[in-house]
Amino acid sequence: xxxxxxxxxxxxxxxxxxxxxxxxxxxxxxxxxxxxxxxxxxxxxxxxxxxxxxxxxxxxxxxxxxxxxxxxxxxxxxxxxxxxxxxxxxxxxxxxxxxxxxxxxxxxxxxxxxxxxxxxxxxxxxxxxxxxxxxxxxxxxxxxxxxxxxxxxxxxxxxxxxxxxxxxxxxxxxxxxxxxxxxxxxxxxxxxxxxxxxxxxxxxxxxxxxxxxxxxxxxxxxxxxxxxxxxxxxxxxxxxxxxxxxxxxxxxxxxxxxxxxxxxxxxxxxxxxxxxxxxxxxxxxxxxxxxxxxxxxxxxxxxxxxxxxxxxxxxxxxxxxxxxxxxxxxxxxxxxxxxxxxxxxxxxxxxxxxxxxxxxxxxxxxxxxxxxxxxxxxxxxxxxxxxxxxxxxxxxxxxxxxxxxxxxxxxxxxxxxxxxxxxxxxxxxxxxxxxxxxxxxxxxxxxxxxxxxxxxxxxxxxxxxxxxxxxxxxxxxxxxxxxxxxxxxxxxxxxxxxxxxxxxxxxxxxxxxxxxxxxxxxxxxxxxxxxxxxxxxxxxxxxxxxxxxxxxxxxxxxxxxxxxxxxxxxxxxxxxxxxxxxxxxxxxxxx
Amino acid sequence: xxxxxxxxxxxxxxxxxxxxxxxxxxxxxxxxxxxxxxxxxxxxxxxxxxxxxxxxxxxxxxxxxxxxxxxxxxxxxxxxxxxxxxxxxxxxxxxxxxxxxxxxxxxxxxxxxxxxxxxxxxxxxxxxxxxxxxxxxxxxxxxxxxxxxxxxxxxxxxxxxxxxxxxxxxxxxxxxxxxxxxxxxxxxxxxxxxxxxxxxxxxxxxxxxxxxxxxxxxxxxxxxxxxxxxxxxxxxxxxxxxxxxxxxxxxxxxxxxxxxxxxxxxxxxxxx
Numbered sequence: 001x002x003x004x005x006x007x008x009x010x011x012x013x014x015x016x017x018x019x020x021x022x023x024x025x026x027x028x029x030x031x032x033x034x035x036x037x038x039x040x041x042x043x044x045x046x047x048x049x050x051x052x053x054x055x056x057x058x059x060x061x062x063x064x065x066x067x068x069x070x071x072x073x074x075x076x077x078x079x080x081x082x083x084x085x086x087x088x089x090x091x092x093x094x095x096x097x098x099x100x101x102x103x104x105x106x107x108x109x110x111x112x113x114x115x116x117x118x119x120x121x122x123x124x125x126x127x128x129x130x131x132x133x134x135x136x137x138x139x140x141x142x143x144x145x146x147x148x149x150x151x152x153x154x155x156x157x158x159x160x161x162x163x164x165x166x167x168x169x170x171x172x173x174x175x176x177x178x179x180x181x182x183x184x185x186x187x188x189x190x191x192x193x194x195x196x197x198x199x200x201x202x203x204x205x206x207x208x209x210x211x212x213x214x215x216x217x218x219x220x221x222x223x224x225x226x227x228x229x230x231x232x233x234x235x236x237x238x239x240x241x242x243x244x245x246x247x248x249x250x251x252x253x254x255x256x257x258x259x260x261x262x263x264x265x266x267x268x269x270x271x272x273x274x275x276x277x278x279x280x281x282x283x284x285x286x287x288x289x290x291x292x293x294x295x296x297x298x299x300x301x302x303x304x305x306x307x308x309x310x311x312x313x314x315x316x317x318x319x320x321x322x323x324x325x326x327x328x329x330x331x332x333x334x335x336x337x338x339x340x341x342x343x344x345x346x347x348x349x350x351x352x353x354x355x356x357x358x359x360x361x362x363x364x365x366x367x368x369x370x371x372x373x374x375x376x377x378x379x380x381x382x383x384x385x386x387x388x389x390x391x392x393x394x395x396x397x398x399x400x401x402x403x404x405x406x407x408x409x410x411x412x413x414x415x416x417x418x419x420x421x422x423x424x425x426x427x428x429x430x431x432x433x434x435x436x437x438x439x440x441x442x443x444x445x446x447x448x449x450x451x452x453x454x455x456x457x458x459x460x461x462x463x464x465x466x467x468x469x470x471x472x473x474x475x476x477x478x479x480x481x482x483x484x485x486x487x488x489x490x491x492x493x494x495x496x497x498x499x500x501x502x503x504x505x506x507x508x509x510x511x512x513x514x515x516x517x518x519x520x521x522x523x524x525x526x527x528x529x530x531x532x533x534x535x536x537x538x539x540x541x542x543x544x545x546x547x548x549x550x551x552x553x554x555x556x557x558x559x560x561x562x563x564x565x566x567x568x569x570x571x572x573x574x575x576x577x578x579x580x581x582x583x584x585x586x587x588x589x590x591x
Numbered sequence: 592x593x594x595x596x597x598x599x600x601x602x603x604x605x606x607x608x609x610x611x612x613x614x615x616x617x618x619x620x621x622x623x624x625x626x627x628x629x630x631x632x633x634x635x636x637x638x639x640x641x642x643x644x645x646x647x648x649x650x651x652x653x654x655x656x657x658x659x660x661x662x663x664x665x666x667x668x669x670x671x672x673x674x675x676x677x678x679x680x681x682x683x684x685x686x687x688x689x690x691x692x693x694x695x696x697x698x699x700x701x702x703x704x705x706x707x708x709x710x711x712x713x714x715x716x717x718x719x720x721x722x723x724x725x726x727x728x729x730x731x732x733x734x735x736x737x738x739x740x741x742x743x744x745x746x747x748x749x750x751x752x753x754x755x756x757x758x759x760x761x762x763x764x765x766x767x768x769x770x771x772x773x774x775x776x777x778x779x780x781x782x783x784x785x786x787x788x789x790x791x792x793x794x795x796x797x798x799x800x801x802x803x804x805x806x807x808x809x810x811x812x813x814x815x816x817x818x819x820x821x822x823x824x825x826x827x828x829x830x831x832x833x834x835x836x837x838x839x840x841x842x843x844x845x846x847x848x849x850x851x852x853x854x855x856x857x858x859x860x861x862x863x
Contacts, residue, residue: 376758377728377730377758377760377761378728378729378730378731378756378757378758378761379727379728379729379730379731425756426677492630493629493630493634494629494634494676494677495628495629495630495784496629496630517756520755520756521629521752521755521756521784522629522784523626523627523628523629523784523785523786523824523825524784524786524787524824524825524826524834525628525823525824525825526628526629526784527825527834528825528826528834528837528838531834531838531841532841535838535841535842535845536845539845549756549757549758549759549762551759551835552833552834552835552838553834553835553838555835555839556834556835556836556837556838556839556842557838557842587760588758588759588760589759589760590759590760590763
């Protein structure tokens with residue numbers, strides 16, 4: 001599938017370059033070239049917006065604040081300090097990224113609409129401050145910004161500026177596509193789908209969000225600088241609240257889930273704005289864009305980019321999505337897990353939610369290399385205990401030690417990185433990624449390509465991706481779901497989705513695997529196959545802690561059984577002993 | 592006459608056909624179990640009956656009335672109600688609000704009497720009436736799901752894996768409940784992975800395999816048929832041939848041959 005996509009992206013890139021190159025040759029009058037520059041200047045920023053909002057789902061709607069930063073730096077540096085415009089543009093982008101880095105961590109703790117409001121508030125704050133400053137020309141702004149230049153060569157010809165502007169857009173698109181096709185892009189989509197599951201496979205959620213915020217800010221700043229050199233003036237109201245909304249509608253119309261959609265949306269918006277202005281009804285563009293956005297969302301929610309991609313796919317004939325190629329060797333998942341290093345010890349662990357004592361003074365050990373089962377009635381606190389071990393909830397009291405190390409205060413992704421994998425009772429698969437990509441996310445902590453390497457698509461990145469893909473396919477083969485690699489989780493039956501979660505956890509190469517009700521939704525035949533799978537995983541040296549209600553499975557595979565009831569441990573021991581315990585019979589087993 | 596009748600039903604999603612030529616019937620007062628592996632098409636079958644998944648071919652009739660092109664709410668109004676897989680409660684709403692949602696197709700005047708009868712059936716839900724549904728235990732959530740369905744005064748329930756994720760003791764309670772509902776005139780078609788438990792309390796069963804009915808018969812006949820047990824029900828559970836024993840034997844064999852990786856000392860160390 002990767003090959004097919006790359007072919008498509010290649011065709012899209014060729015079409016993009018051809019259209020951009022041909023536009024000024026066809027529409028050669030100065031006004032239309034100017035329109036082309038305006039579109040390019042906006043597009044350089046909207047691409048970053050797609051990365052942040054479309055992929056990472058961080059609704060920081062006030063990204064135009066960074067257009068303001070770039071705009072003022074360019075205007076001040078070129079008019080007052082005599083800087084080269086390119087140097088000013090780069091300085092602006094660096095300042096914007098520095099600012100984004102500084103505010104990123106606190107502001108990205110917010111989610112959804114609250115993040116949107118905070119981000120817009122910051123933008124409005126910036127405007128309010130700048131329009132009172134003498135130095136930035138108050139509300140009148142800074143006039144007399146020179147034409148853009150590169151290394152001292154002033155671009156007197158608008159045609160040259162047009163091409164330089166779109167070269168920036170091209171660079172942004174390349175960075176965007178490279179990120180999208182990498183482990184970072186995959187991690188972003190995972191975060192967008194489920195932050196909990198993302199951190200359970202070792203993805204550092206905060207770090208990835210902040211990175212995208214910083215990159216997006218840099219692109220917004222460049223967009224601001226280019227716009228200012230086109231307008232030849234900078235003022236506090238050029239990138240105002242309405243501009244922020246225009247970016248949002250432009251990106252939605254273009255296609256929120258496509259890097260191309262960013263560039264396309266900006267072009268569509270500028271075209272509509274010019275048409276409306278020429279018709280003598282200025283300021284109507286927001287209304288027209290609003291109506292267009294509604295129409296797009298209803299008619300083709302993936303935007304114009306999705307529409308074009310769909311049409312291209314139909315023209316080329318639908319490619320068969322064959323993910324796995326050729327006969328594959330026997331599973332080689334083994335030899336990767338650290339043998340017998342996964343001992344988990346809980347002592348005096350407690351957790352309350354309000355008045356409810358969910359887990360109360362629970363202590364037991366899951367010895368390295370063994371299969372330990374955790375059973376008990378619904379609501380006994382079993383899943384809460386898993387969440388405490390994985391760091392999703394802070395301990396109220398007690399201690400959790402893994403391989404001899406206290407992990408009670410670590411973050412979920414740090415705990416995963418130590419080699420603790422888990423599956424979820426209610427399934428936390430990434431619905432926006434294919435089955436194979438889901439499993440590849442599991443290998444996130446074993447891949448190292450950083451944001452810079454990924455953006456530049458160094459050869460090492462490609463090699464690492466291929467290795468990750470191969471490893472993920474192995475894990476899928478191990479659970480018997482290789483054939484489903486190219487499908488989306490929602491297309492699989494519930495029981496198979498559970499197996500995908502197991503494969504994803506295995507890709508982490510865990511020393512300890514926490515499984516939360518893996519047999520729920522499986523029939524007897526499938527449950528017995530699951531038992532084989534659990535035994536095979538254990539045989540690789542993986543320590544297993546299992547929550548399960550199918551008592552035949554528990555008693556069959558477990559070396560040791562721990563029973564919880566009302567948050568307290570009521571029994572512990574080998575399966576046959578626990579089975580006869582009268583307390584366990586009356587609280588849980590029945591009969 | 593059958594209360595629910597499917598004749599040569601074909602259905603699926605988009606271009607992919609999941610069910611082919613499925614015929615089955617459920618008579619008033621029966622409990623019928625629908626059994627099959629993951630991906631066999633059981634949930635698709637229930638969703639097709641309810642009109643959630645479009646019918647591609649064949650016919651579905653309920654209470655003598657064809658259901659093709661009838662919208663799901665009208666099917667519910669006619670007395671056929673689904674209890675969906677994984678309960679699908681309105682998690683942030685209270686227990687009572689969830690139940691009231693179930694009575695959406697009933698007259699306003701009926702609601703309090705219906706609520707009262709559910710609380711009589713599930714006394715624990717009366718205690719928890721003001722609590723958010725998502726804070727209940729799994730068993731209690733399943734009770735809310737069933738009670739919510741009963742609020743529509745159904746003639747028949749379609750239960751999709753009612754025992755999913757429930758402790759053994761609670762599974763028994765849910766099964767007893769389905770049997771008790773029959774006494775109140777509610778017919779049930781039950782999809783279950785817990786096939787033996789389901790068949791032990793059902794009148795008849797259908798086994799579905801890759802979208803087709805593979806076999807059907809009375810519950811005793813299915814449970815007594817060695818070939819059916821072996822192929823679809825995970826084998827007979829008799830004496831030393833139970834699933835648990837088979838799993839244990841495999842574990843011992845694995846640990847015995849080259850299973851030394853697992854660190855036998857630590858395992859032994861864990862035993863008292």
